[in-house]
Amino acid sequence: MKPVRALLLYLAVVLLGAALVSPWVWHGVQAIGPDSSLAHQPFHRYVNRCLLGLALAGLWPLLRALRANSWRSIGADQPTAHVRDWLRGIGYGWGSLGLAALITVLAGARIWNPAAAAPLWFRHLGTALGSALLVSVLEELLFRGAVYSALRRAGSFAWAAALSSGLYAFVHFFQRPPSPTVITATSGFTTLGRMLAGFMDVRELIPGWLTLTLAGWLLAQARERTGHIWFGVGLHAGWIFWLKAYGFATTATGVAVAGSFWGSSRLYDGWLALLVLAGVGVILHRRRPTSAHHEHR
Numbered sequence: 001m002k003p004v005r006a007l008l009l010y011l012a013v014v015l016l017g018a019a020l021v022s023p024w025v026w027h028g029v030q031a032i033g034p035d036s037s038l039a040h041q042p043f044h045r046y047v048n049r050c051l052l053g054l055a056l057a058g059l060w061p062l063l064r065a066l067r068a069n070s071w072r073s074i075g076a077d078q079p080t081a082h083v084r085d086w087l088r089g090i091g092y093g094w095g096s097l098g099l100a101a102l103i104t105v106l107a108g109a110r111i112w113n114p115a116a117a118a119p120l121w122f123r124h125l126g127t128a129l130g131s132a133l134l135v136s137v138l139e140e141l142l143f144r145g146a147v148y149s150a151l152r153r154a155g156s157f158a159w160a161a162a163l164s165s166g167l168y169a170f171v172h173f174f175q176r177p178p179s180p181t182v183i184t185a186t187s188g189f190t191t192l193g194r195m196l197a198g199f200m201d202v203r204e205l206i207p208g209w210l211t212l213t214l215a216g217w218l219l220a221q222a223r224e225r226t227g228h229i230w231f232g233v234g235l236h237a238g239w240i241f242w243l244k245a246y247g248f249a250t251t252a253t254g255v256a257v258a259g260s261f262w263g264s265s266r267l268y269d270g271w272l273a274l275l276v277l278a279g280v281g282v283i284l285h286r287r288r289p290t291s292a293h294h295e296h297r
Contacts, residue, residue: 003150006065010058011167018050019188025050026183043179047191059142066150074145075228082230089222089231092280093238097267100276101246109262110250121249128244136237143168143216144223144232157224165216172212173199208269214277215239215268218284243267 026046029039063074071077079086104110143164151160177194180187199205215236222232247265263270 003066003154006062007147007150010062010065013058014051014054015192017054018047019192021054022047022050022188022191023183023185042176043183043187044174044176044191044195047188047195048174050188055142056138059146063146066146068146068149074141074149075223075226076141076145077228079230082226082228085226085228085231086234089234089236090238091234092284093235094241095238096276096280097239097242097246097273100267100273101242101250103272104262105250107262108253110252113249113251124248125245128241131244132237132240135240136233139168140219140229140233140236144219144229148220148223152224157220161217161220161224164220165213168216168219169209169212173205173209207271207274208266211268211274211277214274214281218277218281221281221284
């Protein structure tokens with residue numbers, strides 16, 4: 001099966017499957033534990049978790065369809081041999097968006113959260129760290145390991161990097177619509193459509209879409225130059241930590257909103273984050289991160 005066809009089929013199964021399955025998952029939770037905290041979660045979270053579950057479940061069949069029959073073929077072999085690359089990536093990622101956060105606070109666009117007690121700080125920062133480590137590995141396995149590697153075998157770096165980066169940016173633009181009054185068999189399709197409404201909001205797309213697409217391009221470039229995903233996993237983890245911690249650690253003063261120079265609590269939807277990532281791109285281009293274990297695949 002050709003790479004693009006396999007990827008399109010994978011996306012169709014994940015999106016349509018989540019829309020079909022999510023109402024039944026919701027009804028199942030209501031029947032088993034109607035008083036549980038899970039039962040009171042908004043319906044869009046059920047759709048989102050079904051998307052994630054199907055994406056993970058379909059990853060191995062996707063890899064088989066793409067003829068990626070080993071960890072080496074997707075650049076995910078020997079993680080212990082690339083610990084130094086992983087740590088360097090964390091340094092670049094954590095330092096870059098940390099710098100954006102610091103500049104925003106120093107400029108007065110946001111202030112450090114003064115109301116949070118120390119236990120809350122530790123809990124949220126621990127959650128941010130856990131998310132950074134887990135999500136960076138999963139997303140790099142999917143987007144740079146499977147998707148980029150398959151597209152790269154079928155075409156040029158620019159073509160593979162552009163498509164994989166666009167797809168990577170796409171999945172980060174889901175909105176959080178209110179739950180339907182009544183959950184029916186078609187509620188998943190309705191909610192999924194509303195979750196995609198972020199693509200109709202210019203403030204969401206510019207510069208947020210550009211920032212995430214640039215981030216995906218830098219991660220693809222790291223995959224190309226090192227021959228593995230581990231530098232990118234570290235870079236990605238450093239970014240995710242700040243994206244998860246920033247909203248809790250700081251409070252807006254009124255000028256930091258989506259589409260502004262400073263961005264909102266999500267950080268990546270401001271022009272400052274885009275400029276900082278562009279700077280990271282210049283630095284990485286000059287230093288050209290490579291690995292002694294690199295082999296062109």
